[in-house]
Amino acid sequence: NAGVTQTPKFQVLKTGQSMTLQCAQDMNHNSMYWYRQDPGMGLRLIYYSASEGTTDKGEVPNGYNVSRLNKREFSLRLESAAPSQTSVYFCASSPGLAGGLEQFFGPGTRLTVL
């Protein structure tokens, strides 16, 4: 099992460009999450999806959109990138439907917006 995979690993964008971060899990988990991690800030939840077809905002959703394409895949889209979105982005999955269980993390995407 690959667990949680993310693409790309690194990306450099110019301000105003758009891009989609891809995430997939092969553990048949119900819930999936997108976090960003900034120095000194810990992980902050951007969006989550408790099941296919449902998405909910987390702590810092502004500037992002998500799609739960199917049970395996959960993508994060930046429509118009800003330097403040420079960060490391982690996707995670969890077996539960309503939280409260361990989350498994992907390797991360390091994004720089110039």
Add this chain to the structure above:
Amino acid sequence: QKEVEQNSGPLSVPEGAIASLNCTYSDRGSQSFFWYRQYSGKSPELIMFIYSNGDKEDGRFTAQLNKASQYVSLLIRDSQPSDSATYLCAVNILFNDMRFGAGTRLTVKP
């Protein structure tokens, strides 16, 4: 006040000592508590979870939870250089909404 607070450290202990990591949280309704370890440049990985008041032991690791004081801690016994990492406290505040502390960086010196 942040929802989850940790001492940022760095915390330095000699090899073989006990490392004590602390975390406080603000939401009294929180039910699930997690400790993750994150090596530099890597993704977080679960060390322990705890749901009930008291102690939970797993090998060299012990998690302690006190819901009345809104406090959760992680003890690492017989610390090894390989334990050197950042430790993240996470609290499930509501359904799928997980909040993380900023992390405590631990260095174990040989």
